[in-house]
Amino acid sequence: MEEKVKLLKDCRVLDFTNETAFLCGKILGDLGADVVKVEKPGGDESRNLGSFFQDIPHPEKNLYWFSYNHNKRGITLNIETETGREILRKLVENTDIVLETFAPGYLEKSGLGYAALSEINPKLVMTSVTPFGQSGPYKDYKGSDLVLTAMSGLMSSLGDRDKPPIRTTLPQSYMWIGMHAAMGTLMAYYHRGRTGEGQHVDVSGQAGVIWALNHSPSFYDLNKEVPRREGSYITGRSITGAIFRAVYPCQDGYVTFVIYGGPAGKRTNRRLVEWMDSKGMAPDDLKNKDWDKFDIAAVAQEEVDRIEDACMKFFTTVTKKEFFEHVLENDMLGYPVATAKEILEDEQLKARGLWREVEHEGLGTKITYPAFSTVFSSIACDFWRRAPLIGEHNREVYGEIGLNDSDILRLKRANVI
């Protein structure tokens, strides 16, 4: 087999993002781009967010930073100074993509907006990520994971009915935003390859998270239905309004099983009853049920509840592992409710070679990361380098624009880098 290529190896990215869009540059880095993460002198504030290696709060031990800034080099630069801005303009001459998350208007005021930078480099692709976009009534409003989960509509369907709506505890909106920013950026970069034309990509965080709602906007759009939060239940699968349990307690945790229709759902239902029966736990009405006639889109709540009662009793007798093995062997739909531990131990992911042990020499340890998001036959998508230390590549990167060690020292003393 031919060796896979680093698709974006000749693509230079300057990454001025904060924690809301780290994933964007990482995705370009996964595909081989030379992504240079730019921090303030002393390091990004985001290095203080989230948890730390061995619980030691230290900017070089931040796990969120490690998670989404690998495959990047790192430099420090203070664009609040005129010298810093000059250096940025110099870097932009040989940059293909700029990523940034400043408040709308900030870069323009500093003379570093898209219009100014594209004069230096007309082929530049510049991606600006903000909570609500570059223009419009909410453009100056601030976001957080909680706020964006709320404003996107995702939160309205999360949580128990008798409790306040919730977010996912592990912040998710920044992943959606970063991924969608990478999508828009790569599309603009592809267009540039075809036509020579650069452009500005304006990413709205709110809109980025709305895509997490999958097809549900159509419930309101077509029928003015407003789905509400139903905890462990799936809504919108039956025109009767029936809801379906999707989380069951089992012996050592939880499993996800859902009564479904369609060929796979019917097969699953039938085999579950057989499994129950093998342990003497299948009620007669389930044993006699004609699953071929079962119509998920028209089933009433009463019938669903009866089936789910039997499932509830049955699943408390099995472990997550037994459940997982059984669904795999019998081609049934369903999975255990996994934690990070089980993901790291999963046989499939191991067999696919997903994990990479990466040396963190400063910590004296190796940390395990997923190496890729996608397997290509010709493009390498991989883990190339751990996240940078503060200013780790100043010499390398500034050397490329002709600055020597004494220049770098002088700039450091002047708080420019």
Add this chain to the structure above:
Amino acid sequence: MMETARQVFEGIKVAEFAAVAAGPAIGKHMADHGACVVHVESHERPDGFRLNYPPYKDNKYGLNRAGSFAICNNNKYDVTIDLKAKEGVDRALELIEWADVVIENFTPGTIKKLGIGYEEMKRVNPRIILFSTCNQGQTGPHANHPGFGSHLSSLCGFTYVTGYPDRLPCILGPYVDFIAVGYGVIAVTAALEHRRRTGEGQWIDLAQYETGVQFMIPALLEYGTNHRVVEREGNRHPFAVPHNTYRCKGDDRWCAISVFNDEEWKALCECMGREELISDPRFKTIPARKKHEDDVDREVGNWTAQLTAEEVFKKLQENGVKAGIVQTLADLFADPQLKHRGFWTPLDHPEIGRCHAEGPPFALSKTPFKIDRPAPMIGEHNELVFKTFLTAGKKEKD
């Protein structure tokens, strides 16, 4: 020679042997940006979103009345091909010969069994980009295991970290599907760029599971380095207080408020007309607020209960506090910011009537998206695609 495309995927032809969300939504993004996308299904086996997946317009079932199909397939052409019949396979291969990209989301091995595997595709079209997306990937011991997004969201770890610590986890629905859609568009675009540079097509194997894992990396590192499983904690945050949703005036109306530092806390107290809370020793510092979080929640909740969610949102945002409305779907369709961005495009569908397509989450300044056709009826474009598109495609090649 440089091309002059006005949309990113102008001139790119996509054949979609895919159903429900994880494949077709990729084609939708591409169609919104100018690709010519043909969605393939059959009368014997229509797209699952048409067949057994509400909502249906006015709750009346019909193959051309499904909202979930409509939202994933605007701006596409639709043909019916029976892949179980020899003539069907021949026709599919003609379409593959015409296409630049094939998107498929069958269970691994199925397209090969049907006679349209990657080798057969390459035979009729050596430059083809085949994009395969499935639950667990094309290889490995669980490759053939089928699943829907709702199940996979649990395997990926999202379910476990959503909910309250003393209750069952909450389900996110088919959450992972659209993570795989985002990574899918990225992968296809990368493959097109590779082909633009080298002339070479390729096969992409996207496991939806693995794309979901990308959104879980901090939890994996937390376990890997600190041996700690991230638990669900409602809306609680390690150091932001208040960080919760609060009831507002109206029926099940809520706002979200997140305060990360003393400055924001001060602004919040001022907005609430409760300046005395700023110097209250229970709330003076982040650790103090964290310790008295229930008291903070009570004070904030007492204030928000007197206002609408919109009033809380505006008042706090105008004063620099990160706040939001827990928007329902109804709110999203009336959201002034989304209106400003043209996020919902009105379309008139022959059976559904007026409906809306969802725009991309980004705006490209020089090559904007364009949504101008509703999702197709089943088999609507058989004649157009098989007679006009394929004939024109053949002529182009000759």
